[in-house]
Amino acid sequence: MKKKIVGLCACPAGIAHTYIVADKLEGEAKRMGYEAKVETQGFAGIENELTREDLNEASLIILANDIAISGEERFEGYEAKTVHSSMHEILHHAHEVIERFFEKEG
Numbered sequence: 001m002k003k004k005i006v007g008l009c010a011c012p013a014g015i016a017h018t019y020i021v022a023d024k025l026e027g028e029a030k031r032m033g034y035e036a037k038v039e040t041q042g043f044a045g046i047e048n049e050l051t052r053e054d055l056n057e058a059s060l061i062i063l064a065n066d067i068a069i070s071g072e073e074r075f076e077g078y079e080a081k082t083v084h085s086s087m088h089e090i091l092h093h094a095h096e097v098i099e100r101f102f103e104k105e106g
Helices: 016-031 052-057 087-105
Strands: 004-010 035-042 045-047 060-065 082-085
Touching: 004 016, 004 052, 004 087, 016 035, 016 060, 016 087, 060 087, 082 087
Parallel strands: 004 035, 004 060, 060 082
Antiparallel strands: 035 045
């Protein structure tokens, strides 16, 4: 079974960058051989919302947000597999963020 990476992206304007970073994260995870699902919180509200099942199945949860997110309490209890990051870091270094987590995990 493939490892699954889920993420959440949210930026102050919630228009272009939210979706660009979400696409980058999802694409990079898939290129690395993982299943991926990314929620966006932006101008259009919450899209592709992560479910409890998504969070349970995830080997890694990446929160790439430059603003407060809606439903943050959903991520309580998943701290060991959650990485907090900025939108900029994921846009430019998604591969490295993912790699670092799994190297640390051993």
